Amino acid sequence: MKNEIIFSENKTLLLKNAIILDTSFSEGENAPNIAVIVSKMDSYIKSRGAVPVGPLIQKKSDNGE
Helix, strand or coil: CCCCCCCCCCCCCCCCCCCCCCCCCCCCCCCCCHHHHHHHHHHHHHHCCCCCCCCCCCCCCCCCC
């Protein structure tokens, strides 16, 4: 098996056993710290005996999707 990444347009990414956090990231004093959120998610995964495999994927939407 080769260790290469193949990029393709209109390709659907299939996520299995994914942790999804849907939140609004406002600006200002009450803005959440993304580093803290990622650290908490990583701790959650490890506390259940799992090992993160693959990259952290983030999606930002300006239109409320």
